[in-house]
Amino acid sequence: MTPPHPFDNAIHLDTIDGNVRRGRTHPEWANFVGPFGGITAAVMLRAIETHPDRIGEPLALTVNFAAPTADGDFDISLRAARTNRTNQHWLAELSQDGAVTTIATAVFGVRRDTWASTEAHPPAAPPPEQLVPGVPGDFIAWGHLYDARFVAGAFPGEHAQPNEVSTSTMWMRDNAQRPVDYPALAALCDIFCPRVFLRRGGFVPSGTISLTTYFHADQRQLDALGGDFVLGTAHANRFSGGYFDQSAQLWSRNRALLATSHQFVYFKGQRSQG
């Protein structure tokens, strides 16, 4: 029997009661402190997907990282705050020993066949087959679960210098080519290392405090994508006061904009370093 994919392990949830799911952290998904934020976003979304009252597909997801999740079990409590005819507003809270570590809101809804247009353009990139396989970031356990092929803005190595821009562009897929579903797409949106690493030329203590993803892909587009590479690009707009923002886009090989994602990130660093 094939062992389950690490991603499926990570988003596996047991039903405790109608509105509570129980999951657990997995060492493969460890980040510097607590689990990879993307896997936490994925499990929050997955928890809502398991609810029998859920209607439609994910449209928007916001995950606020209030505290690191400790190693071990966690509970996710779910509440449909409002159900409309074609969409539904969810609240989800992840807690451990009664203390909330993660808060999420999500909008699910029905997609309809409407006028459509993609106004954004994917970043210029050679096909992934022409690039060197690598990892999205060094020193982190979960990085080794992905194949990341940088076009620009690679993770800064040992002798890296500060960059003038924070943009990273890379092809990425998970190593086992597990088909991309909404939780996997939510995780991919958070795969980029903190933009401050690029600008400062190395590791800077930092952590996402709020992550918002808009899902543009419908289920048919995800089915067409399967486990293929996704082209991701991310940049920051402003660093100040110990925080910066990041905006990212994820594209399929055939130029479908799958998701746009934004986050606000805490970072540490004295002015004197600048």
Next chain:
Amino acid sequence: MTPPHPFDNAIHLDTIDGNVRRGRTHPEWANFVGPFGGITAAVMLRAIETHPDRIGEPLALTVNFAAPTADGDFDISLRAARTNRTNQHWLAELSQDGAVTTIATAVFGVRRDTWASTEAHPPAAPPPEQLVPGVPGDFIAWGHLYDARFVAGAFPGEHAQPNEVSTSTMWMRDNAQRPVDYPALAALCDIFCPRVFLRRGGFVPSGTISLTTYFHADQRQLDALGGDFVLGTAHANRFSGGYFDQSAQLWSRNRALLATSHQFVYFKGQRSQG
């Protein structure tokens, strides 16, 4: 005695108990259906600001519009889901007659003196004094509370044609030049008409379902801004399945990036129109 500014009226809240505030809708702020989303975002943020346990300044705000707020009173319930040493995670729910119409999460926190850099560039624009005063949009009550001076992508008028891009850029300030505080900044982030109006060349039924704003400006920068014009620019990335995203930036005259803001919007429209 000078009557209070309509914005101060709109965000005025009475304390019902420690965690509940009561406000009311105001006809000046009416939109097509329910109040202007920006004023709802502002009052949610204001409610958190009034809480005696609040620490620091607003960093990130997400407002999910679950249903239109009906004319009349509303209650906002507040909960500090997690308080850390330098930041705090809030949940706020606006309800009428026990039914939730709006859900917000917010992160407040302390800003520190760190390395800083603004990577984005403001859009090219002549000074506001060289442009014609106008309103952000026709047919809406609240539009007349603002002075909006378009640089690009004006609100489509009666004989407008579809545009190839959805970008709007404009200088804006409220008519009474009330100093911009965080609630006012939150409202300004939602001032842009739905991007689908630009692309389709006219009115299309639409409404924001989720709005996220990152506050880059600290209090000192807001004090320096006062009631001066703010340069806003907004664009969409993809329209599909009856939804589109919008990303916006708000700049001060002296090129400070005050806020970045993103939203996901429902729109109506048959494929046959395209």
